[in-house]
Amino acid sequence: MADLRYGAALNRALADAMAEDGDVIVMGEDIAGAGGSFGVTRGLLDRFGAGRVIDTPISEATIAGAAVGAAMGGLKPVFEIMFMDFATLTMDAMVNQAAKARFMFGGQCSLPIVLRTPHGGGLSAGPQHSQCLEAWFAHVPGLKVVCPSDAASAYGLLRGAIADPDPVVFVEHKGLYARKWDAPDDLAVLPLGQAAVLRDGRDATVVCYGAAVHLALAAADGLAAEGTSVEVIDLRTIQPWDEATVLASLARTHRLVIVHEAVEAFGVGAEIAARMADVGFDELDGPIVRVGAPFMPVPFAKGLEAAYQPSAAQVVAAIRKAMGREFSQEA
Amino acid sequence: MAKAQKPTSNHGGLLPFYEALQLIRQCEERLGQLFADGEVPGFIHLGIGQEAVSVGVMSVLGTQDTIASTHRGHGHALAKGIPLDGFFAELLARADGVCGGRGGSMHVADMRVGMLGANGIVGAGVPIALGSALAHRNRGTGHIAVSFFGDGALAEGVLHESFNMAALWKLPVLFVCEANGWSEFSPSARQIAFDLEAWSAAYGVPCVGVDGNDVVAVAEAAEKAVALVRGGTGPVLLECRTTRVRGHFEGDAQKYRTADEGDARDPIAIAEARLRAQGIAESELAAIADEVRARIDAAVTKARASGPASFAAARADVYTPLVLGEAC
Numbered sequence: 001m002a003d004l005r006y007g008a009a010l011n012r013a014l015a016d017a018m019a020e021d022g023d024v025i026v027m028g029e030d031i032a033g034a035g036g037s038f039g040v041t042r043g044l045l046d047r048f049g050a051g052r053v054i055d056t057p058i059s060e061a062t063i064a065g066a067a068v069g070a071a072m073g074g075l076k077p078v079f080e081i082m083f084m085d086f087a088t089l090t091m092d093a094m095v096n097q098a099a100k101a102r103f104m105f106g107g108q109c110s111l112p113i114v115l116r117t118p119h120g121g122g123l124s125a126g127p128q129h130s131q132c133l134e135a136w137f138a139h140v141p142g143l144k145v146v147c148p149s150d151a152a153s154a155y156g157l158l159r160g161a162i163a164d165p166d167p168v169v170f171v172e173h174k175g176l177y178a179r180k181w182d183a184p185d186d187l188a189v190l191p192l193g194q195a196a197v198l199r200d201g202r203d204a205t206v207v208c209y210g211a212a213v214h215l216a217l218a219a220a221d222g223l224a225a226e227g228t229s230v231e232v233i234d235l236r237t238i239q240p241w242d243e244a245t246v247l248a249s250l251a252r253t254h255r256l257v258i259v260h261e262a263v264e265a266f267g268v269g270a271e272i273a274a275r276m277a278d279v280g281f282d283e284l285d286g287p288i289v290r291v292g293a294p295f296m297p298v299p300f301a302k303g304l305e306a307a308y309q310p311s312a313a314q315v316v317a318a319i320r321k322a323m324g325r326e327f328s329q330e331a
Numbered sequence: 332m333a334k335a336q337k338p339t340s341n342h343g344g345l346l347p348f349y350e351a352l353q354l355i356r357q358c359e360e361r362l363g364q365l366f367a368d369g370e371v372p373g374f375i376h377l378g379i380g381q382e383a384v385s386v387g388v389m390s391v392l393g394t395q396d397t398i399a400s401t402h403r404g405h406g407h408a409l410a411k412g413i414p415l416d417g418f419f420a421e422l423l424a425r426a427d428g429v430c431g432g433r434g435g436s437m438h439v440a441d442m443r444v445g446m447l448g449a450n451g452i453v454g455a456g457v458p459i460a461l462g463s464a465l466a467h468r469n470r471g472t473g474h475i476a477v478s479f480f481g482d483g484a485l486a487e488g489v490l491h492e493s494f495n496m497a498a499l500w501k502l503p504v505l506f507v508c509e510a511n512g513w514s515e516f517s518p519s520a521r522q523i524a525f526d527l528e529a530w531s532a533a534y535g536v537p538c539v540g541v542d543g544n545d546v547v548a549v550a551e552a553a554e555k556a557v558a559l560v561r562g563g564t565g566p567v568l569l570e571c572r573t574t575r576v577r578g579h580f581e582g583d584a585q586k587y588r589t590a591d592e593g594d595a596r597d598p599i600a601i602a603e604a605r606l607r608a609q610g611i612a613e614s615e616l617a618a619i620a621d622e623v624r625a626r627i628d629a630a631v632t633k634a635r636a637s638g639p640a641s642f643a644a645a646r647a648d649v650y651t652p653l654v655l656g657e658a659c
């Protein structure tokens with residue numbers, strides 16, 4: 001066991017995948033010589049050379065399109081989009097090309113490409129460098145979407161994403177890069193599509209992913225002191241999400257809260273809530289409650305951003321509401 | 332499946348070119364008819380008048396060289412060697428289609444012959460060809476990638492990004508601009524501010540202009556361009572000036588178009604004139620055309636006999652089958 005930072009875990013995942021498979025290449029803006037805007041690709045150039053660790057011009061649409069062509073040619077490209085906000089410029093390649101190639105060509109090819117990108121606020125980076133756009137991609141048949149919450153899962157899921165035969169949008173949280181966790185030296189590769197129950201509980205289930213997991217864990221800690229037992233499920237993969245694990249938990253707790261940093265409206269939480277209201281209807285003893293950002297762009301000023309981002313207190317309030325106790329105690 | 336296999340244009344090698352031109356022309360004429368009869372659904376964009384570009388360029392490519400195509404991609408697919416049966420079955424939306432009836436005209440692809448797909452998105456094939464070239468280089472295949480695009484696509488951002496990146500990395504990619512003068516319903520001259528050769532030069536990409544309606548001229552220019560690309564000095568742009576004889580799509584009333592575009596220089600007529608000058612008999616040309624027609628008849632008959640595209644099979648191909656299964 002040793003301390004492992006989220007960013008270092010991602011770096012190790014890239015290095016291990018590249019060492020194992022000569023077809024894995026890494027591309028992006030400032031990822032080779034400079035080691036990436038958040039340092040995730042540091043050292044890869046020296047180890048694997050400029051043929052496989054490729055600095056690109058500032059051309060997101062073509063980076064993503066080239067990844068599609070490279071994957072058709074047998075490579076496994078992992079490309080970094082510096083901020084998730086810039087993934088808007090990759091949309092044709094991701095949505096019209098990568099997501100559909102297998103389907104529209106009758107299963108002739110699979111495209112093992114990974115778009116790595118950081119989302120999330122907390123850095124006063126403002127409206128164009130802070131968004132959480134994962135729901136956009138999760139809405140597109142043919143794409144997979146992953147968002148790890150800690151170092152070990154960052155490693156395991158990135159390895160899983162690179163090994164996956166289909167296009168994966170791998171979402172990292174900027175606020176987590178420098179955080180560290182105790183992690184085993186021998187990190188496991190994690191398959192996509194499997195959630196993790198991080199904390200067992202009887203009274204309510206909180207489903208979350210990425211940095212929001214830590215809000216949920218803090219809320220669960222707080223409520224434990226009052227005798228409320230909260231189960232926390234780290235979704236890990238957003239598309240395809242692990243419906244079976246969520247439903248099984250709901251069948252134990254009968255209360256459901258979904259938390260993410262992305263805007264609440266039309267988000268990942270909406271999909272999970274709608275699905276559980278359908279297949280889990282008989283298990284529900286209260287309303288499904290979502291916690292997400294308000295329907296507005298991410299503001300720049302520290303105070304505004306703090307008010308914008310979901311908090312552990314909001315998660316506590318949501319759990320109380322799901323338990324029908326919203327008026328019994330102050331949020 | 333007959334395909335123009337590297338014939339040399341000088342000594343009598345023009346016949347395979349002629350056959351390939353006939354194949355594309357007759358396939359598209361048949362598709363136009365099948366579309367009018369309601370047997371081909373959706374949108375089809377015919378490249379009648381532009382066949383020499385496909386035949387000439389493909390004559391200097393091998394099966395493992397890759398191409399990324401456009402919405403007007405039948406000629407590219409056929410010249411690259413897509414099997415006729417799978418091609419017609421696809422356009423007739425049948426289960427036996429090369430893409431299982433999920434792609435159709437605008438998304439027809441055959442990875443086995445290096446045809447990475449027609450594309451419904453203008454310009455989108457260009458970065459795909461660039462990535463394919465990157466794969467050729469990284470994997471040391473020695474093959475090249477070819478990117479076909481229209482003159483209207485020159486206004487798309489990815490074209491400019493891709494020229495920069497391909498030149499910067501000296502990738503083995505041949506850019507082929509099919510300059511038919513039209514960008515959907517507008518003359519390209521009203522959409523593009525720059526001269527192609529000067530523009531290309533700004534990226535350090537050599538530009539070779541050619542009469543895109545003369546298959547021999549295209550083949551010769553392509554041969555030189557491809558030799559440069561294979562030599563590893565980076566991308567080359569082949570500008571093929573050509574003619575879109577039909578509307579933008581079948582059913583286009585073309586009210587925007589006047590009759591004074593000048594004589595369409597028909598690639599088939601040009602090839603025939605060359606062949607006659609070489610002393611090839613009229614009967615030999617007719618025999619080639621008849622043989623091609625018979626093959627198309629057989630392919631259409633087979634396509635009609637194929638069942639409808641399968642929804643279950645389509646649903647199963649959204650993701651690659653895994654232990655975990657697909658998304659819900």
Ligand SMILES: Cc1ncc(C[n+]2csc(CCOP(=O)(O)OP(=O)(O)O)c2C)c(N)n1
Pocket residue numbers: 402403451452453480481482483484485511513514515519575579
């Ligand atoms: C991104 C995008 N924008 C617009 C269209 C609609 N559209 C289809 S073909 C076309 C004209 C393209 O002209 P050009 O590239 O010269 O090809 P041509 O049709 O002449 O073969 C347009 C505007 C599209 N399919 N994709």
Ligand SMILES: [Mg+2]
Pocket residue numbers: 481482483509510511512513514515519
């Ligand atoms: Mg045009």
